[in-house]
Amino acid sequence: MPFLAPNFYFETYAGASIDFLLEHGIKALVLDIDNTLEPYENAEPGVAVRAWFSALKEAGIQAAFVSNNGKERVETFNKDLGNIAFYKAKKPFAAKVKRAMREMGVSKAETLFMGDQIFTDVLAARLAGIRVALVPPIKDKTDVLTRTKRLLERPIMKRYFRRNKKDV
Numbered sequence: 001m002p003f004l005a006p007n008f009y010f011e012t013y014a015g016a017s018i019d020f021l022l023e024h025g026i027k028a029l030v031l032d033i034d035n036t037l038e039p040y041e042n043a044e045p046g047v048a049v050r051a052w053f054s055a056l057k058e059a060g061i062q063a064a065f066v067s068n069n070g071k072e073r074v075e076t077f078n079k080d081l082g083n084i085a086f087y088k089a090k091k092p093f094a095a096k097v098k099r100a101m102r103e104m105g106v107s108k109a110e111t112l113f114m115g116d117q118i119f120t121d122v123l124a125a126r127l128a129g130i131r132v133a134l135v136p137p138i139k140d141k142t143d144v145l146t147r148t149k150r151l152l153e154r155p156i157m158k159r160y161f162r163r164n165k166k167d168v
């Protein structure tokens, strides 16, 4: 497994279904928020995201947010969900990912990270030593930096899809 390739790739966060998580022995999710669960402009989780969290809870799967975004964004998003949550997490540094796992009381093998950015989310998960699922950004930015990042991600994802025999 190349260091920056994800373990799993889903079209949306919902690919991490209860069946999938149980099948893979996952008891806790560490989650990015922006463009993974909702686009930047949605301050609160939508109906589908809320339903997914309810299903997780019912299945006994914990969830924590580790976001590089600020306090207000994270607290507003998490208001009704009440998950363990860290803002300004400085991903790809893994400190807050590890802390989230400690607070949830789960091992590396029991935890899955899910995010939309290879150089922040996938790398943070790798540095924390846990598995990671990548989703494409819900609503990608079009600025030069973002487009450059996508370009740099392309060979990594090409290799991933080649190994997993899917089309890019």
Ligand SMILES: [Mg+2]
Pocket: 032, 033, 034, 035, 036, 115, 116, 117
């Ligand atoms: Mg994101």
